[in-house]
Amino acid sequence: MTQTVAVLGTGKIGEALLSGMIRAGWPAAHLLVTTRRADRAEELRARYGVETVTNAEAAKRADTLILAVKPQDMGRLLDELGPHVTPDRLVISAAAGITTTFIEERLPAGTPVVRVMPNTPVLVDEGMSVISAGGHATGDHLAHTEEIFGGVGKTLRVPESQQDAATALSGSGPAYFYFLVEAMTDAGILLGLPRAQAHDLIVQAAIGAAVMLRDSGEHPVKLREAVTSPAGTTISAIRELENHGVRAALIAALEAARDRSRELASGNG
16 A cells, blocks of 8 residues: 555546545555546545646556546547556556557557456445456456455456456446336335335345345345245246246346447447
8 A cells, every 4th residue: 555546537436446445544645636627626635635636647656547537538548648657557447348458559568457347336335346457467466456446345357358248247237226126116106105115115125135145145046935935925926027028138138238338348439
């Protein structure tokens, strides 16, 4: 934690990483941030006690650069950083669909690059960040990346060839659960419950089920079967889900998300 880390593009995800590093013990004096707006820069200085700098200054001073900009802004940012980055810097990209090759080609030869796909629960320290090494990144670079992103949840190393699948499952994954909760809330209203009660019942059921999945070590089929009594209410609901092709729809949805991630990675935005 004696190295200097710069977060470039401090939006929601960038700020979540910044606050997570501070909670994990990173000294504010070793953290730099960049942002486009002066009022946002002042807000970050007041909230975290960090120094706000230009992108070029961050590239000159920081040992690790975290690129947390939107994918469509990555090319312009790399053009700005290129003249100032040296190969002893570690560059971490948190932009969806941007490959390590895309970044390496725009920086000095030999620059180590690590690609990370976080998801939005990093905002509540329950994120999953999927990490892949570029051509020049070492095990130490991956461990350093895990140290940073571990402050806002869990991390998982995968080959970069699996990043599109991980994006479909994990990066987009929270949206599927929100969609399901929305649909179940509407069903609860249809069944006669007030919206607030239906929402509370479903959210707590989701939290409890997630904790059981995480902590029990049981296969989800076994956990589902424990709720499913013969000729009971649950099996009647499961039958309808199967009759309506919910399982097949989920598989098709994740395939579509993976394919879209591939399109973005190939530049077909």
